[in-house]
Amino acid sequence: MRILVTGGAGFIGSHLIDRLIPEGHEVICLDNFYTGDKRNIQKWMNHPQFELIRHDITEPIRLEVDQIYHLACPASPVHYQYNPVKTVKTNVMGTLNMLGLAKRVKARFFLASTSEVYGDPEIHPQTEEYRGNVNPIGIRSCYDEGKRIAETLAFDYYRQNKVDIRVVRIFNTYGPRMLENDGRVVSNFIVQALRGTPLTVYGDGSQTRSFCYVSDLVEGFIRLMNSDYVGPVNLGNPGEYTILELAQAVQNLINPDAQIKFEPLPADDPRRRQPDITKARTLLNWEPTIPLQEGLKLTIEDFRDRIKSAV
Numbered sequence: 001m002r003i004l005v006t007g008g009a010g011f012i013g014s015h016l017i018d019r020l021i022p023e024g025h026e027v028i029c030l031d032n033f034y035t036g037d038k039r040n041i042q043k044w045m046n047h048p049q050f051e052l053i054r055h056d057i058t059e060p061i062r063l064e065v066d067q068i069y070h071l072a073c074p075a076s077p078v079h080y081q082y083n084p085v086k087t088v089k090t091n092v093m094g095t096l097n098m099l100g101l102a103k104r105v106k107a108r109f110f111l112a113s114t115s116e117v118y119g120d121p122e123i124h125p126q127t128e129e130y131r132g133n134v135n136p137i138g139i140r141s142c143y144d145e146g147k148r149i150a151e152t153l154a155f156d157y158y159r160q161n162k163v164d165i166r167v168v169r170i171f172n173t174y175g176p177r178m179l180e181n182d183g184r185v186v187s188n189f190i191v192q193a194l195r196g197t198p199l200t201v202y203g204d205g206s207q208t209r210s211f212c213y214v215s216d217l218v219e220g221f222i223r224l225m226n227s228d229y230v231g232p233v234n235l236g237n238p239g240e241y242t243i244l245e246l247a248q249a250v251q252n253l254i255n256p257d258a259q260i261k262f263e264p265l266p267a268d269d270p271r272r273r274q275p276d277i278t279k280a281r282t283l284l285n286w287e288p289t290i291p292l293q294e295g296l297k298l299t300i301e302d303f304r305d306r307i308k309s310a311v
């Protein structure tokens, strides 16, 4: 098949491409390099099954493809809040353009949505039926509401135009190739511990998240894309940790003497987040296989190499 990956030079997109090319597919990687990085796709640059297009999806594009994995959007709060209007445009106009493309060429369309559609959840763990508790005018809204309208668009194209859609809701994911300045908690703690600066815990560190290793997530993507189920489907690791527990895990793996510094909790920071993955388990026979300790070790190795080579 010929497969388009928007955001293909990003953290998750590039791991997805690493799976698709060895399976024999032709891959078109589309990226505007806002948070994507050429190093992530360097190894495919001269490969006959790979094509790179520098393009911003807020502008239309004409391509002939069989499947579209639509991942393009900054996903870390630091990056998506840097230019919130652009984040909204990427989710609204970008998703419209990609759904228009899917409709024209009759491609299957996969939307990378997010656990952020649940906002600061009132039910725990979150099932796909839960409609969320999202602030429409807060600093996270450009992403949360952006992804909610992206889901609405996908389902309207499905009902109105018979576009063949698949929708996943991704919970916190980590692994090699996260940007050093990504701003999210796993990469922040690892970079801080490796550089010998204090680990910045926001609030009292009692808020929780569930961390999924990137290869597990990509396996779930491929299973959903090639199944008959439309979604939405939660993909994430149900293991729930407080942020303070995560800081201690990183300390134990890198430097038990690393300091912890408490900083103010950002606005609208969700208190708890944990996926209910019953749907993924029963419909896709999927569940995460990499425990946090193991995934952290693999991620730390990758950061160690990059930080060493930068010095």
Ligand code: UDP
Binding pocket: 076, 077, 172, 183, 184, 185, 186, 188, 189, 200, 201, 202, 203, 207, 209, 243, 265, 266, 269, 270
């Ligand atoms: N966080 C933290 N220190 C950091 C970065 C994040 O304590 O250096 C906290 C943040 O306040 C949130 C959790 O870790 O409660 C996860 O934040 P992240 O930005 O990774 O993703 P989110 O799940 O909020 O989108």
